[in-house]
Amino acid sequence: MPQKSIRQALNEALAQEMRRDPTVVVIGEDVAGGAATEGQRDAYGGVLGVTKGLFAEFGEARVIDTPITESAIMGAAAGAAVTGLRPVAELMFSDFFGVCFDQIFNQAAKFRYMFGGKAKTPLVIRTMIGAGRSAAAQHSQSPYHIFTSVPGLKCVVPSNAYDAKGLLIQAIRDDDPVIFCEHKLMYDLRTEVPDEPYSIPFGEANIVRDGDDVTVVALSRMVHYAGEAADTLAKEGIECELIDPRTTSPLDEDTILESVERTGRIVVVDEATPRCSIATDIAALVADKAFAALKAPVRRVTAPHTPVPFAPVLEKLYIPSPERIAAAVREVRGYVG
Amino acid sequence: MTAAVTAITMPKWGLTMTEGTVVGWLKQQGQCFAEGEEILEIETPKITNVVEAPSGGTLRRIVAQAGATLPIGALLAVVAPDEVPEAEIDAFVAGFAVAEPSTSEEAQAEGVKPRDIEVGGRRLRYLELGEGDGAPVLLVHGFGADLNTWMFTQPALAARRRTVALDLPGHGGSAKEVGAGDVDSLTDAVEGALGALGVEQVHFVGHSMGGAVAASLALRRPERAASLTMIASAGLGPEINTSFIDGFVRMARRREAAEVIGLLVHDPALVSRAMVEDVLRYKRLDGVSAALAKVAEAWFSGGRQSLDLTSRIAELAMPVQVIWGREDRIVPVAHAEALANRLPVHILDAAGHLPHMEKAGEVNRLIEQFISR
Numbered sequence: 237m238p239q240k241s242i243r244q245a246l247n248e249a250l251a252q253e254m255r256r257d258p259t260v261v262v263i264g265e266d267v268a269g270g271a272a273t274e275g276q277r278d279a280y281g282g283v284l285g286v287t288k289g290l291f292a293e294f295g296e297a298r299v300i301d302t303p304i305t306e307s308a309i310m311g312a313a314a315g316a317a318v319t320g321l322r323p324v325a326e327l328m329f330s331d332f333f334g335v336c337f338d339q340i341f342n343q344a345a346k347f348r349y350m351f352g353g354k355a356k357t358p359l360v361i362r363t364m365i366g367a368g369r370s371a372a373a374q375h376s377q378s379p380y381h382i383f384t385s386v387p388g389l390k391c392v393v394p395s396n397a398y399d400a401k402g403l404l405i406q407a408i409r410d411d412d413p414v415i416f417c418e419h420k421l422m423y424d425l426r427t428e429v430p431d432e433p434y435s436i437p438f439g440e441a442n443i444v445r446d447g448d449d450v451t452v453v454a455l456s457r458m459v460h461y462a463g464e465a466a467d468t469l470a471k472e473g474i475e476c477e478l479i480d481p482r483t484t485s486p487l488d489e490d491t492i493l494e495s496v497e498r499t500g501r502i503v504v505v506d507e508a509t510p511r512c513s514i515a516t517d518i519a520a521l522v523a524d525k526a527f528a529a530l531k532a533p534v535r536r537v538t539a540p541h542t543p544v545p546f547a548p549v550l551e552k553l554y555i556p557s558p559e560r561i562a563a564a565v566r567e568v569r570g571y572v573g
Numbered sequence: 574m575t576a577a578v579t580a581i582t583m584p585k586w587g588l589t590m591t592e593g594t595v596v597g598w599l600k601q602q603g604q605c606f607a608e609g610e611e612i613l614e615i616e617t618p619k620i621t622n623v624v625e626a627p628s629g630g631t632l633r634r635i636v637a638q639a640g641a642t643l644p645i646g647a648l649l650a651v652v653a654p655d656e657v658p659e660a661e662i663d664a665f666v667a668g669f670a671v672a673e674p675s676t677s678e679e680a681q682a683e684g685v686k687p688r689d690i691e692v693g694g695r696r697l698r699y700l701e702l703g704e705g706d707g708a709p710v711l712l713v714h715g716f717g718a719d720l721n722t723w724m725f726t727q728p729a730l731a732a733r734r735r736t737v738a739l740d741l742p743g744h745g746g747s748a749k750e751v752g753a754g755d756v757d758s759l760t761d762a763v764e765g766a767l768g769a770l771g772v773e774q775v776h777f778v779g780h781s782m783g784g785a786v787a788a789s790l791a792l793r794r795p796e797r798a799a800s801l802t803m804i805a806s807a808g809l810g811p812e813i814n815t816s817f818i819d820g821f822v823r824m825a826r827r828r829e830a831a832e833v834i835g836l837l838v839h840d841p842a843l844v845s846r847a848m849v850e851d852v853l854r855y856k857r858l859d860g861v862s863a864a865l866a867k868v869a870e871a872w873f874s875g876g877r878q879s880l881d882l883t884s885r886i887a888e889l890a891m892p893v894q895v896i897w898g899r900e901d902r903i904v905p906v907a908h909a910e911a912l913a914n915r916l917p918v919h920i921l922d923a924a925g926h927l928p929h930m931e932k933a934g935e936v937n938r939l940i941e942q943f944i945s946r
Contacts, residue, residue, distance in 0.1 A: 402857060434857040440826050443846060490828070 240429040242394070242422050245401035246286045246362075250324060252433045253408045254294050257322060260408055262287055263300040263313055264326025264362075283328060284364070284423065306332050310339035310361070314413070317359035318347050322408055327363040330417060331377045344413040345388030356411040360404070365393075366419040366457060366507060367555055373543035376551075378456070378508040383415040384484040385512070390414040390438060391485040395459035397427045399482055402436035409435060419457045439486035443495075447475030450565045451495040453518055454480060454505040458556060462505050465561035474569050484514050492518060493526050500531035501568040505561055510538040532571035535564045578653040578665045583637075584624060585645040586617055587724030588685060588700070593617050594642040595649065602635045609934065613649065618847040622725055624649075625934040631655055633662050646671045687720065687746060692765035698746035699739045699766065703731025708774045708799040710944065712738040713763060715781025715807070716872070717821045717865060719745025719855070722780060725933035730778075730940060737775075739766055741783065743864030745855070751864045755871035756808075756880050759786045760793060767797065776944040780804040780929060781904065782872060788882050791889055800892040800944050804936070805901055805926050807872065808882040810908040815876045817903050822865045827853065839900035839925035886915065893917075894943050896936055898924030917943075 240248070254260045268291040269281040281288020291299040302309050306327060313325035327333060333340065340361065347355045367376035383391045390412055394400040400418070407414040444459060445466060454462035459480045466476040477495050481488055496502050502522055506515035515536040522534055537556045545551050583593050596614035600606055607629045614623050630652040637649040648669045651662050687700040700720050710730050714722045720738035730736050742762050743751035752758040763786055767775065776799045779787030784806025791798035807813070820833035831849045835841035855861060872879060886893065894917040897909035903926040909918050919939055924931040 398854075430854075430858065433859045434854075435859075436857060437825050443827075446846060 237428040237430060239426045240397050240401075241424045241426045242397045242400045242418070243285055243424065245397035245429045246404055246418070247281075247288060247290075248429070248431075249401045249404040249408070249433070250287065250290060251293065253322075253405055254290065254298065256433070257408075258298075259320060260322045260324065261298045261300060261316070262290055262294075262324050262326070263302060263316075264309055265302055265304055265328055267291075267326055268296065268299050268301045282326070284418075286362070286418075286423075287326075306336040307339060310336035310344075313359055313361070314339050314344040314347075314357065317344065317357045317413070318355050322358045322360075324360045324362060324408060327361050329375050330363040330365045330379055331374050333363070333379065333382070340383075340389070340413070340415075341386055345386050348412065349388060357413050358408070358411045359413040360407045360410075360416055361413070362404075362416045362418060364420045365417045366421055367539075367544045367551055368421045368457075370546055370548050370551060371420075372546040376544035378417070378506075378539075380415070380417045380455075380484055381508055381513045381517070383417075384487075384514060384517070388413065389485065390483065391417065392438070392483050393417045393455045394482060395419075395422070395454075395456050395480050397425065397429050399436060399442065399480075401429055402434050403438075403482060405433055406435040406438060410438070417456065422457055425460075436482070438483045439488050440482065441488035441491040442480045442482055443491065444478040444480050445476065447477040447499070449475045449499060449501065450477070450569055451492070451499045451502040452476045452478050452505065452561070452565065453492055453502065454478065454561075455484070455514060456507065458505040458507050458561075461556060461558045462561050464558035465565065468558065468562050469565055472566075474565060476565060487518075487521075489521055489525070492521065496522050496526045497529045500529050501571075502530075503535045503537060503561065503564045503568060505556055506536065506538045507555060508539060509541050510536060511541055513538060531573070532568040535568050537561050537564050578633075578651060578657055578661065579628075579630070580648050580665075580669060581612060581624065581650040581652060583643050583645045583647045583649060584615065584728075586622060586728070587619060587721055588687070590617050590619075590645060590724075592642055592644045595637050595639050596621055597639045598635060599623070600632050602632055605629070605631050609938065611934070616845075619724070619845055619851065620843055620848055620930060621845075622930070622933055626652075633657065634666060636666060644671065687740075689746075690766060690769040692762055692769055695742060695750055695762070696748045697740060697742065697762065697766055699737055699770070700727070702727050702736050702738075703734055705734035707734050708776055708944075709735035709737055709772055710940075711763075711767070711772070711775040711777055711787070712736065713777065713779040713783030713787050714738070714741065714744065715783045715805075716818065716868060717744070717852070718780070718783075721745070721851075722927070722930065724930075726778070726929045726937060726940070729933075729937040733941075733945070737770060737772070739763065741786070743861070743868060749858070749860035749864045751867050753871060754864070754867040756785060756789050759868075760789045763787070763790055764794065764797075773797065774799050776800045776802070778802040778804070778940060779806060781926065782807045782868075784808065785880055785882060788889070789880075791891060792882070792885055795890055798889075798891045800894075801889060802894050802896065802940050802943060804896045804929055805898060805904055806895065806908075807878055807904060808880045809895075809912065810883065810905070811877045811881065812905050812908070813873050813876070813878045814903045815873060818869050818873050822862060822869050824856065825853075830856070836902050837926045838931055839898060839923055840931075843931065883911070886912065892943065892946070894919065894939070896921070896928055896939055898926060898928040898931065900924060901926045
């Protein structure tokens with residue numbers, strides 16, 4: 237099977253869904269890719285390269301370049317979704333959600349409920365998350381927990397190219413608004429991806445590796461750091477069960493709880509800040525529903541409660557590392573109550 | 574003397590296996606064994622299987638202990654007659670070189686890559702292994718499966734002849750259009766594949782629904798069948814476990830899939846999470862659920878098998894044998910027992926609906942003996 241990067245997988249998902257369904261449209265800043273370049277409108281394939289080739293194949297009615305105005309992009313996309321299209325809108329940096337949150341939080345997320353189930357809002361918002369490129373405090377955050385906390389929104393946080401393609405296709409076919417969070421350091425990460433279209437159901441965690449000693453839950457880029465930690469720990473005789481929830485809303489609670497019932501120990505890894513976060517949410521879930529199974533306190537490995545630092549050395553300290561994850565696993569493994 | 578010293582190495586089972594884990598040794602260091610005896614158990618990412626002795630000898634040195642995970646081709650143990658001195662065993666271990674991984678992997682990937690053929694305007698995937706002068710073996714999988722079901726069978730049979738494992742329409746890497754999905758349309762596809770591959774006559778080996786497809790092709794074109802091996806075959810009685818069929822068509826999530834796939838084997842512990850994940854990856858492809866629903870409707874509607882070939886078995890002039898697992902929970906072993914006075918029937922203990930995986934060595938031997946008569 238061919239190896240593809242996350243960038244290629246997302247591009248393939250968009251192209252295949254646009255071929256399958258003429259109501260699928262793409263809208264965002266420079267999604268046509270290089271609109272300002274002379275003579276060629278698809279020069280770069282967008283800032284991220286994810287939409288490359290779409291303009292050439294589907295034209296400007298379905299690949300819609302916008303001004304730099306997130307409120308207009310999200311407003312247009314939400315309106316188009318509720319009136320019959322399936323827009324895939326690009327919010328280049330998730331950090332910018334503040335300027336268009338009414339359209340997402342108070343409009344798109346509420347339509348189905350407010351209109352008594354008569355309206356559907358098949359809207360996908362693709363957006364970049366993540367620190368690690370010294371992009372500073374306003375371009376490095378991972379605010380998926382904020383989207384997750386909103387009833388009416390679904391939230392997808394893929395960690396590899398196979399999942400990225402299947403989950404994006406599922407997101408486009410879903411009748412509710414979906415926030416699709418792409419980590420800016422992972423676009424070139426490759427894995428085997430089928431050429432055919434396929435969809436992965438939401439709310440189904442991926443068990444990345446099996447283990448009986450400690451459950452480790454991680455999302456997005458942290459899945460790979462947790463995997464590195466698990467490799468190190470395996471040499472010490474500690475076997476981690478690594479769970480990637482893939483979607484934070486809906487969340488596959490059963491897979492996490494069943495694992496903790498067996499291991500009695502859990503570490504949750506999250507690149508986001510710790511207050512009211514996914515890590516905190518999962519810790520509460522386990523304390524609430526699997527307390528009797530716990531043999532050690534629940535441990536969270538997260539960013540600190542601060543903005544993301546610009547200085548590379550500080551940013552490196554800020555992001556959870558494989559070493560910190562391994563240390564947390566050793567701590568819960570060795571805990572004596 | 575060195576010629577008498579041989580290595581047991583990590584086998585390669587299936588297309589994707591790159592390493593395996595030694596579960597445990599079934600023979601002790603120093604113990605003698607005969608050809609075909611079970612030596613050790615290996616866990617692959619898909620399923621656990623037993624390594625059998627390729628020839629008799631003494632297990633002089635166990636190199637890989639239980640729990641060790643090693644790449645394919647890695648040295649697991651040394652076999653040699655008792656008179657070979659320890660020093661020579663030491664030298665053999667020290668001098669053992671795993672084939673250069675980069676080149677051998679490339680060569681293997683090149684050699685064992687499945688290919689596509691066009692049959693009736695539709696793409697079918699197949700895997701060809703081995704060469705030889707006699708009639709090739711054609712392996713036909715069952716409902717919902719693909720050519721990987723032969724991961725233990727095909728390499729063994731390919732040692733002495735050409736073998737072809739096919740993905741039926743709607744299955745594995747083949748196109749997802751199944752036409753009517755019934756026995757005739759699947760038989761057409763297999764007949765077309767034989768034509769496209771330029772093969773005149775084959776030894777048919779079919780599992781479950783693939784057994785019935787192979788049998789119906791052998792009935793339709795007897796000159797094409799050198800022999801027919803039906804493993805846990807459909808088409809030999811009305812009973813079928815429809816909770817498996819319906820569950821397989823419906824399942825979309827890991828938990829449900831693990832339960833359904835567990836029905837296939839006598840010991841569900843044999844089924845790894847990776848095996849379940851592989852099936853789910855196939856099920857998630859666009860068109861698969863619709864294709865399987867159509868096939869299931871054509872073959873198994875109303876909780877019964879719609880095809881019954883038992884009255885036509887006597888028409889088959891070529892050698893026919895039947896292999897079944899005693900603990901089969903999909904198609905009852907009674908279907909095999911009812912044929913025991915008419916055909917060679919082999920019922921294997923401690924095996925479910927996948928005897929060619931659960932008792933791979935025995936099934937390989939039965940097929941090998943049958944077709945090389």
